[in-house]
Amino acid sequence: MAMVVKNNMSAVNTLNTLNKNQSALGTSLAKVSSGQKINTAKDDASGYAISERMRVMVRALDQATQNTQNGSSMMKVAEGAVNNTVEILKTLKEKAINAATDTNTDTDRATIQKEINQFIDQINDNALATFNGKYLVDGSKSNSVGTATRTILINQSLDSSTAGGNLVGMKDASGKSLNIVKGDKITVSVVSQGQVITTTITIASNTTLSGVLANTKFSQYIDTTTSKGSGFKTDGTAMGSYFTDTAGNAVTTPNKESAYAIISANAGIDKQISGLSITITDQYGSSKKAANEHLEFNVLQFAADKQDNDNSLKIHVGAQAGQTISIGLADMRAESLGLQASDASVLSVATPAQANAAISAFDYALAKALDQATTIGAIEARLDYTASNLTTSSENVQAAESTIRDADMAKEMTNYTKNNVLLQAAQSMLAQANQNSSAVLSLLQ
16 A cells, blocks of 8 residues: 555545544434434434324323313313202202291291292302303303293193093093092192292083193193193104204103193293192192192203304314314203293292292202203213323323334443444544554655
8 A cells, every 4th residue: 555645545534434433422322312212303204203293192182181171170160050059949949848838927938038039049149150251051151042942841640541631530641530520629820930820720520631721821821722732742753843952853751652741832931931830629628639749740841942042162172173072051040940030020939829839940940950960960071081081092192102202222322332432443543544644754764
């Protein structure tokens, strides 16, 4: 090999090797210090893009989980308000039963009325419960109601062959006579807008339940047309031509069997039937308990609702657009529950008849409140499952991202040690290569 001084190729080659080793050592050092085998796109371009998308997904899922947890907290506020209303309604029924007994004087009932007024005011206060400034159960967060709906009350305790006929000879569902005879009296009380409308009729041989309900006193409250209002409905697919829910689906009895159905004359909350009481007494004024038990319309099959747009709450529970849970909350104000009129007048228990009607009104209100409490509870359970699913999804995506991006520390430390030794070796050899040119000096002396 020629001895040259202008170009020391051994040193140049060693320097190139040194630079490569230094670059490799820098890469190893970055991986060891960061714990990642991909720190920049040049480390693995496709792996970098895939892992970044996964990181975006993890962050989105984590935020969705937070949304779900916040939604659950909001539902707990709504649940607390509704549960408090349920407790108040229990007390209100207790007060109404107290007012219905004649051991109380009119003064006593007036005192009970004062309590009832305060409790109903508290129900309105409960309906103003808020979460982050949003009212929840005041009716402002309801689902879409395309057409206002009507109250539907049903009774499945009467024999279909006699329910539409005379009260005298009427039978229960098992075919047993209710022992209603000519000369007995029937008292019907209807509650609407917090007002009690009552009539008492002496039963004749041809008096029918439908005829009593068709009394002019009830014409603005009960629809008595053959296809729509009170009467025995034997059609298992739909109880009348407009017995439909908010979605327009036919309303049936729970078991799709026949029932005596009563429907409100008009749609909407302000026209609802919020209580109904039917009582049979004999000529001496004694209650006929067996008959009364079977004449109870104790099932609120469908509650009246006002026409409204979709104001339901939307909880975003996914990493993509449109992945939401829609939460519609019912109106828990006293007016919606049928305990108060739009002019703020409340249900009266000033007389035993009014107190009896109030008992059924509180029962129907309790049914509405419990239905809302059940809905809220179901939503809470769903949100809990949703949060659990989102957490699991986040963990799985993060595990996949870790496989792509995280460094095998044992392997990277091995590479780091190797590159460090090679760098030191290259530095030593470069020093040796730089000494080669000095040998030429001996020729020049």
